[in-house]
Amino acid sequence: MIKVENVTFRYDRSGEPVLNRINMTIDEGEYIGIVGPNGCGKTTLVQHLNALLYPADGRVSVDGMNTNDESCVEEVRRRVGMVFQNPDNQIVGMTVEEDIAFGPGNLELPSPEIRQRVDESLARVGLKNHAKRQPHTLSGGEKRLVSIAGILAMKPGYIIFDEPTSYLDPSGRDRILSIIKEINKQGIAIIHITHNMDEIVSAGRIIVMNEGRIVFTGSPKEVFGKVEQMKALKLDIPVATDLAWRLKQRGEDIRTDILTIDEACLEILSRLQSLHAS
Ligand SMILES: Nc1ncnc2c1ncn2[C@@H]1O[C@H](COP(=O)(O)OP(=O)(O)OP(=O)(O)O)[C@@H](O)[C@H]1O
Numbered sequence: 674m675i676k677v678e679n680v681t682f683r684y685d686r687s688g689e690p691v692l693n694r695i696n697m698t699i700d701e702g703e704y705i706g707i708v709g710p711n712g713c714g715k716t717t718l719v720q721h722l723n724a725l726l727y728p729a730d731g732r733v734s735v736d737g738m739n740t741n742d743e744s745c746v747e748e749v750r751r752r753v754g755m756v757f758q759n760p761d762n763q764i765v766g767m768t769v770e771e772d773i774a775f776g777p778g779n780l781e782l783p784s785p786e787i788r789q790r791v792d793e794s795l796a797r798v799g800l801k802n803h804a805k806r807q808p809h810t811l812s813g814g815e816k817r818l819v820s821i822a823g824i825l826a827m828k829p830g831y832i833i834f835d836e837p838t839s840y841l842d843p844s845g846r847d848r849i850l851s852i853i854k855e856i857n858k859q860g861i862a863i864i865h866i867t868h869n870m871d872e873i874v875s876a877g878r879i880i881v882m883n884e885g886r887i888v889f890t891g892s893p894k895e896v897f898g899k900v901e902q903m904k905a906l907k908l909d910i911p912v913a914t915d916l917a918w919r920l921k922q923r924g925e926d927i928r929t930d931i932l933t934i935d936e937a938c939l940e941i942l943s944r945l946q947s948l949h950a951s
């Protein structure tokens with residue numbers, strides 16, 4: 674479990690806190706979405722979860738290890754992987770497989786174990802044929818897959834994805850999203866930051882942040898059901914939820930706890946069928 678207790682953080686000692694008394698827990702195997710306007714502190718918060726930043730006040734612990742305890746930092750970073758928004762910040766190897774082997778190499782694992790982890794991770798992201806490529810020759814989407822493979826090779830318990838689909842085309846985005854779901858099914862907890870609400874309709878829980886605080890949290894249905902509050906924060910809601918909400922505003926008797934286009938289609942079809950029947 675990751676526990677964030679009363680965490681306050683400032684980049685500039687005399688300035689306003691960027692995180693203001695944040696409390697949250699993340700259980701093993703959970704899938705959590707984090708949303709909020711630009712600059713509200715999402716990246717700053719998740720950097721506390723793998724000891725890239727330390728709280729000025731309060732406490733962060735990962736599976737019982739305090740991130741402020743220097744002797745735990747290495748293990749905390751192994752257990753909590755971070756896929757950065759810009760994959761170029763994460764690529765270190767001359768070839769794709771060297772890059773993926775870098776983390777397990779630092780753990781001083783035996784060579785056959787490293788080889789096995791690299792092969793497994795390459796297979797999980799579908800990059801087996803690119804093992805010998807130079808990372809800088811890959812496309813943006815492929816680079817992101819390499820950084821995910823590098824994290825998987827560390828066998829973490831939790832993976833943070835900070836806007837993992839930015840700059841990707843729809844098929845690149847779908848590929849990353851299905852890998853995230855697959856990883857979660859295999860028991861790794863996911864912390865997924867995004868501005869695209871459709872990406873996290875299947876998350877177990879969503880945390881909404883604003884100005885360094887958690888403003889509300891709940892299941893996707895609970896959070897996206899607060900349409901006015903989300904709009905007041907200038908945040909989107911899933912396209913299908915918005916459609917249902919707009920139809921309701923126009924007086925249609927329609928369910929509004931709809932999250933996907935498929936659900937919206939079925940709801941609208943059943944409305945049309947009952948209209949035809951009457
Ligand atoms: N290294 C830094 N030094 C000083 N201020 C910073 C630093 N990094 C972030 N900030 C400031 O902290 C605040 C929160 O930034 P953060 O990157 O956590 O926001 P975010 O919610 O991830 O935003 P976005 O959606 O744009 O990625 C912003 O006001 C930002 O300018």
Ligand SMILES: [Mg+2]
Pocket residue numbers: 715716717835
């Ligand atoms: Mg950010």
